[in-house]
Amino acid sequence: MKKTFLVYRLALIPFILFTFCSVINSKEAHAMQSIKGKKVVIIIAKNNFRDEELLEPKAILEKNGAAVTIASSSLKESKGMLGAKVSPDILFTDIAVGDYDAVIFVGGTGSSEYWDNPTAHTIAKEANKVNKIVGAICIAPVTLAKAGLLKGKKATTYSSTVNDIKSEGANYTGEGVERDGNIITADGPASAKKFGEAIVKALQK
Structure with missing residues (x-):
């Protein structure tokens, strides 16, 4: 038995x-x-973007069904700080905000080229105005701050740029990843995976 x-x-x-x-x-x-059918544009510096901050969120987004477009200020091959090489799909000046569900700014030392760029500010503001997901990681949240998007918002950024976003009215939280409404910020390479996951979660709603 x-x-x-x-x-x-x-x-x-x-x-x-x-x-x-x-x-x-x-x-x-x-x-x-x-998030199948969702479209995301990721903006990188023409040189010295941070590799993980592009590659990890991109992989997560594509794994979950999103179509990802890489934009930059040049169509020439861009090299990451750790050696990754990427050929942008479009110029960031050609971004039509209405074509995308999320606009993401990647960090790295080269991303400071967008901090005071009027076109970058316009893209961020237009996306925010129509409630698209707007994200930035590492030192890239400074671009959002200078575009006026972080005023009164909870946000995080790389340690060297905390004062830059606070001076523009951001409520710095010190979190690895922070979301306030449709705006998602992250503090650097170590949070790249969670940043990507937060974007996916935001696009699911």
Whole structure:
């Protein structure tokens, strides 16, 4: 009797494993479809963008079904601070905000080129005005701050630029990733993955 019961239990193992895997796959499929059809434009510096801050969120967004466009101030191959090489799809001056569900600014030392750039400010403000997701990581939140988007908003940034965003009225929280409404900011490379996940979550709604 015990032997028969043991055989019965062993026979159930493949069924249990199949059911478990089916549930996991179903959840993954749901996640993949959750932002399917969403379009995201990621703006990088023409040189010295921070590699992880582009590559990790990009991979997460694409894994979850989003179409990602890379924009920069030059169409020439851009080199990241750690050596990654990327050929932008479009010039950032050609961004049509209405074509995208999210506009993301990547950091790295080169991203300061957008801090005082009127076109970058216009893109950020137009996206915010129509409630698109607007994100920035590392030192890139300074661009949003100088565009007036962080005034009275909870935000975070790289340690060297805390005063830059606070001087523009941001409520600096010191978090790795911070979201206030449609605006998502992150403090640097170590938070790149969570930053990408936060963008995905925001696009699901």
